[in-house]
Amino acid sequence: MATVYAPQHLRAVVDMGSNGIRFSISSLQAPTARIMPTLYQHREAISLYDAQYSPTGQRQPIDNATISAVCTAFQQFKRTCLDFSMPETGVKVLATEATRTAINSDDFRARIKQAVGWDVTMLAKEEEGRVGAMGVASSLPDVSGLVMDLGGGSTQLSWLINTRQPADVQMPEQGAVSMPYGAAAMSPRVAEAERNGTTAELKKEVLHAVTDAYAGLKVPSSLQDLAKAEGGFTLYLSGGGFRGWGYVLMSRHAVQPYPIPVINGFCCSRAQFLDTASVKDAAVASLEDDGDGIFRVSDRRAGQVPAVAFLVNTLAEALPEIKEVRFCQGGVREGHLFTQLPADIKSQHPLVVATETFDTSNTSGAITKLLLSSLPNRDSTQHTSDHYAETFTQDLLEAFANLLYHHATHSKDLQSSSALRSTTSGILASVHGVLHENRVLLALLLCQRWGGDVPPTDQQFKTAMEQLVDSPWTLWWINYLGAVAALVAAVYPAGTTARNTGRLALSAIWDENGKGEPELRLKVVFAKDAQSSSFAEDVHGVEKVGKKKRWVGGRDGVGYKVQVESADHE
Structure with missing residues (x-):
């Protein structure tokens, strides 16, 4: 018998990221609230990041055509919410880096408000990292280690402890440190650095930023002691850029075809994660392949692999010893929903x-x-x-x-x-x-x-x-x-x-x-x-x-x- 989800337990979330806009309706109804069942999900491939740059790379306001496309997508989602009998109070629109830094952000958000009547909540840099880290906590039964979320326009670094004890999820007071090194943002910078022979300077910049970010997080001694005992930290990764990297790694796994299609929960060793040359070769091959390429790796994601590889190599130098890497599906949407759950529900397996x-x-x-x-x-x-x-x-x-x-x-x-x-x-x-x-x-x-x-x-x-x-x-x-x-x-x-x-x-x-x-x-x-x-x-x-x-x-x-x-x- 199919589960009947009561409307008062439904939550609609719009996650306006840099590379796409995700619309979803989930349920926080008992007894399955911990796994936040998704009743509806849709992604609009509208890049708010790309819309803010001219063909010559100059910064510009989000154009009217893009805003109109966004409003049309919102209007369609509002009709979907009505079909699910969603109460208006259950709708949340969350915007991240691309909206936050847009030249015409105020006008862009006003147009959305006019189209559907919903306010757009802009997440501050630190709050975006906090919500993203909660998304990681929702993605696995237990989490103890460092967390990175690689979006289109920015990257967040944090630490997280969620061992399903009575205490709630632990993370830094400031949530996370945000850096302007997203996959989309870094792609042209890496390409330019390679053309100009300034790759070393760019790496030095990113290395310095990540090192300072880690120092500012003040990782608790308990987590550091655990890392020493186990031979290094576990690094939890989320965000589209890292997930694309994970799917390439899955396509190169020793077991082929890899039998589990979902990226959430996939684990690899430090050596596998840092094999950037092989991952780049696989991504390039997929772009040249006339067939289906790599499962769940779009041409856009494959094109961003060199920038992600640059970041991965830098992370290897900037962060302390990493033992293994765990990929997570949870992001802003899952993190927002997870924060609404009481501690006893979060602690369930x-x-x-x-x-x-x-x-x-x-x-x-x-x-x-x-x-x-x-x-x-x-x-x-x-x-x-x-x-x-x-x-x-x-x-x-x-x-x-x-x-x-x-x-x-x-x-x-x-x-x-x-x-x-x-x-x-x-x-x-x-x-x-x-x-x-x-x-x-x-x-x-x-x-x-x-x-x-x-x-x-x-x-x-x-x-x-x-x-x-x-x-x-x-x-x-x-x-x-x-x-x-x-x-x-x-x-x-x-x-x-x-x-x-x-x-x-x-x-x-x-x-x-x-x-x-x-x-x-x-x-x-x-x-x-x-x-x-x-x-x-x-x-x-x-x-x-x-x-x-x-x-x-x-x-x-x-x-x-x-x-x-x-x-x-x-």
């Missing part, structure tokens, strides 16, 4: 929020406990490279439990495949705030819950998803948990209820076999009325995961022997 609406029988809590109880405590017996306890968190398993029965209505031919696609093109594709790693893990868990057998049309996709998993040990645990979930679902075909609570109990420990090899022992206890013999095949399915021929990589691969002790409750 997006994956749990997105899946709990599918737990129609309200049984996932008991099932999550069963799944957790099938995982033994960490022990010296296990392989030292196996980090299952950190990977299969309660949040991930709760999301798994929420969707345990969702594909039961599908034909057996479709269950595994539909479950496999659920996080990329299925029921969770649109969810905001999910890491690529969690999309992969949940998809593979759900696929294995239904047996893991997919048709040839989906085999390449499944292989690509498996290649994104960080360790073969994790793949083995996915197979194990999938088999355990199938057993749980067989015992509780309608989920747990007041009538059947206690029908199944699980407990797991580490042991060693006669050869001194680690062995997982799972005890399965059925209630008296459960008729354990009815579930012998499901119990055997768990045990089969431990057979060496079923290990990841075969008999000489990765896995543990599994001994299942099945008993009836006395």
